[in-house]
Amino acid sequence: MMIIIFIFGLLASSISAQLTHGQSRVLYETFDGPSLNTTIWNNGYPWGSYYNHRANTTPRQAKITPDGFLNITAMKERTITLGLMTEYGPIDLDFTSGAVNSNGKFCMKNGFIDISLRTPQSGSTWPSVFLVPEDGGQVPMLTVMEVFNSRTRYSYGFKYTNDKNEVEEISFVADNIQTSDGIHRYGLDWGYDQITWYYDDKWVNTQTKSDELRQVDNMCLVISLGVGGKSKETPIAPQDYPSVMSVDLLEIWQPKYDGFYKFQNVQTGLLLEINSATHNWGEQVLQWHDNGGDWQIWHVQYAGHGQYRLIVAHSRLGLDSDNWGTDDGTKLIQWPYHSGNNQLWKIQVVDENTPDIVQLINVHTLTNSDAGKMISVPANDVSAGVQLHLWRDLNSNLQKWKMIRL
Numbered sequence: 001m002m003i004i005i006f007i008f009g010l011l012a013s014s015i016s017a018q019l020t021h022g023q024s025r026v027l028y029e030t031f032d033g034p035s036l037n038t039t040i041w042n043n044g045y046p047w048g049s050y051y052n053h054r055a056n057t058t059p060r061q062a063k064i065t066p067d068g069f070l071n072i073t074a075m076k077e078r079t080i081t082l083g084l085m086t087e088y089g090p091i092d093l094d095f096t097s098g099a100v101n102s103n104g105k106f107c108m109k110n111g112f113i114d115i116s117l118r119t120p121q122s123g124s125t126w127p128s129v130f131l132v133p134e135d136g137g138q139v140p141m142l143t144v145m146e147v148f149n150s151r152t153r154y155s156y157g158f159k160y161t162n163d164k165n166e167v168e169e170i171s172f173v174a175d176n177i178q179t180s181d182g183i184h185r186y187g188l189d190w191g192y193d194q195i196t197w198y199y200d201d202k203w204v205n206t207q208t209k210s211d212e213l214r215q216v217d218n219m220c221l222v223i224s225l226g227v228g229g230k231s232k233e234t235p236i237a238p239q240d241y242p243s244v245m246s247v248d249l250l251e252i253w254q255p256k257y258d259g260f261y262k263f264q265n266v267q268t269g270l271l272l273e274i275n276s277a278t279h280n281w282g283e284q285v286l287q288w289h290d291n292g293g294d295w296q297i298w299h300v301q302y303a304g305h306g307q308y309r310l311i312v313a314h315s316r317l318g319l320d321s322d323n324w325g326t327d328d329g330t331k332l333i334q335w336p337y338h339s340g341n342n343q344l345w346k347i348q349v350v351d352e353n354t355p356d357i358v359q360l361i362n363v364h365t366l367t368n369s370d371a372g373k374m375i376s377v378p379a380n381d382v383s384a385g386v387q388l389h390l391w392r393d394l395n396s397n398l399q400k401w402k403m404i405r406l
Contacts, residue, residue: 018306019112019114019187019189019198019201019306020112020253020306021306021346022255022256022257022302022306022307022308022346022347023111023112023253023254023255023256023302023306024253024254024255024256025251025252025253026108026111026252026253026254027040027106027250027251027252028249028250028251029249029250029251029252030068030248030249031064031068031069031070031247031248031249031250032064032068033064033065033066033068034064034066035063035064036062036063036064036070036100039105040102040105040106041100041101041102041105042100042101042102042103042104042105043057043058043059043062043098043099043100044057044059044099044100044101045057045099045101045222045224046101046103046132046134046136046220046222047136047138049080050080050082050084050093051099051224051226051229052084052086052087052088052091052226052229052230053086053088053091053126053226053227053228053229053230053231054091054092054093054094054095054226054227054228054229054236055074055093055095055096055097055225055226055227055228056078056079056080056082056093056095056096056097057096057097057098057099057224058079058096058098059098060098061073061074061075061096061097061098062098062099062100063098065246068248069246069247069248070100070223070246070247071244071245071246071247072097072098072099072100072127072223072224072225072244072245072247073097073098073225073242073243073244073245074095074096074097074098074120074125074225074226074227074241074242074243074244074245075095075096075097075241075242075243076094076095076238076241076242077095077096078093078094078095078096079096080093081093086229088228088229088230088232089232091228091229095227095228095241097224097225097226097227098224098225099222099223099224099225100222100223100224101220101221101222101223102220102221102222103134103136103220104134104220105220106220106221106252107134107218107219107220108218108219108252108254109216109217109218109219110190110191110192110216110254110255110302110304111189111190111252111253111254111255111302112187112188112189112252112253112254113131113144113187113188113189113221113250113251113252113253114185114186114187114198114249114250114251114252114253115129115144115145115185115186115187115223115247115249115250115251116183116184116185116186116247116248116249116250117129117183117184117186117223117245117246117247117248118179118180118182118183118184118245118246118248119147119151119179119180119245120180120225120240120243120244120245121151121180121240121243122234122237122240122241122243123148123149123150123151123231123234124227124228124231124234124235124236124237124240125147125225125226125227125231125240125243125245126146126147126148126225126226126227126228126229126230126231127145127146127147127179127224127225127226127245128143128145128146128147128222128223128224128225128226129143129144129145129146129186129221129222129223129224130142130143130144130146130221130222131144131188131219131220131221131222132219132220132222133217133218133219133220134217134218134219134220138159139159139160139161139167139215140158140159140160140161140212140215140216140219141158141159142158142188142190142195142216142219143155143156143157143158143159143171144156144186144187144188144197145186146230147179147180148229148230148231148233148234149231149233149234151178151179151180152175152176152177152178152179153173153174153175153176153177153179154173154174154177154179154186154199155171155172155173155174156171156172156174156188156197156204156205157169157170157171157172158170158195158207158209158212160209160212160215161215162212170207170209172197172205174197174199174204174205177199183246183248184199184200185198185199185200185201186198186199187199187201189304189305189306190213190216190304191213191255191301191302191303191304191305191307192210192213192214192301192302192303192304192309193208193209193210193213193303193304193309193339193344194206194207194208194209194303194304194305194307194339195207195209195213195304196304196305206304206305208339210339221250223247225243225245255302255308256347256355257300257302257308257347257403258300258301258302259299259300259405259406260297260298260299260300260313260405260406261297261298261300261403261404261405261406262290262296262297262298262403262404262406263298263360263401263402263403263404264290264401264402264404265287265377265397265398265400265401265402266357266397266398266400266401266402267377267382267396267397267398267400268287268377268382268384268398270287270288270289270290270377270384271287271288271289271290271296272285272287272296272298272375272388272401273285273286273287273288273293273295273296274286274295274296274312274314274315274317274334275387277293277294277295277314278315279314279315279317280334281317281334281335281336282322282333282334282335283333283334284331284332284333284387285319285331285332285333285334285387285388286385286386286387286388287377287384287385287386287388288384288385289384293314294312294313294314295312295313295314295315297312297313297314297406298310298311298312298313298319299311299312299313300347300403303339303344306346307344307345307346307363308344308345308346308347309337309339309343309344309345310345310360311337312334315334316337317334317335317336317337318334318335318336318337318338318343319332319334319343319345320332320333320334320335320342320343321333321342321343321362321364321365321373321390324340324342324364325342325390326364326365326368326369326373326390327369327390328373328389328390328391328392329389329390329391330373330389330390331387331388331389332375332387332388332389332390340364341362341363341364341367342362342363342364344362344363344364345360345361345362345363346360346361346363346366346372347359347360347361347403348360348361348374350400356402356403356404357400357401357402357403358400358401358403359374359375359393359399359400359401360374360375360401361373361374362374362375362390365390371392371393372392372393373390373391373392374390374391374392374393374399375388375389375390375399375401376388376389376390376391376394376396376398376399377398377399378398379394379396379398382398
């Protein structure tokens, strides 16, 4: 197993308004009780009652409190006689703690998770929140957060199988932050291309892992409090126990769009299509009458970080701004998909009363020009067959598209 570790400081600016762009909230769990909601949660881990640490988990250690918290409590008590050989060395299960998981009840392929919690002050505890496959396996694994040893940093990462069929992990550390002084928010967003982590609504890190994310399918959430294990460098002081991890709120969002669509221009009524139905790299993107062809059908997939990729059905090439252009008038073409920002798009709903009418904003132009540019029909030629281009927002119907789900 290869582990790559980087240290990241946190950016000061908040981007909370952008965290869930292009997504809809599907779960709002306030842990108001009076008991654990068993339509969402199971006790323990998806594979059993213990993992890579010194605590066996039991249902009584994960309880809803009257003031609306999920409290997971670790204590110095043996509830199972068992020793394990783990990646952190031999471990005796001489503690008891708790964990909950959503396996078989609430799982997701991609989207955004935001969880608010307070970690215990004891450095020998190992609080963690992560996602694993619904089938009970442990790879791939997306780690939202885990805290071990120091309470002024947290770790996060992605575990997957590489092309040599070996388990590989990228692991990162967010430094100079607090985890146990109060409630803090930890966010994870992932799609077909990118994984992004947040802390208290602030961006922490983005990784592009298109090939590896193909392994991610239905993932279930695990919230747990370990003892020792990865926190092996901190001696366990009996007086630190019982130790409590308090979870206040969990929100989960999923992409609004994932499937096959046609894009019909609001003013002209013509469809976004590939010229002459060719498979050629660099072929023009234009508007044309609906003829039922696959070259007018687009596979809309959530790439991550509030962005989408648009893959044309007939050639499986991506919608691309030619030569990474950012100027008004940059032509649109099809090109092999490489997850570059010139092939990523923000789908902006024009009016919430008509959610199928959208603008398609090129991500590369958002940060590399004076204004985000969007797919537009040229104002001086609205005929069938005209090549489409990027243009700054003019609030014109020539820049608005009706998404027709197939």
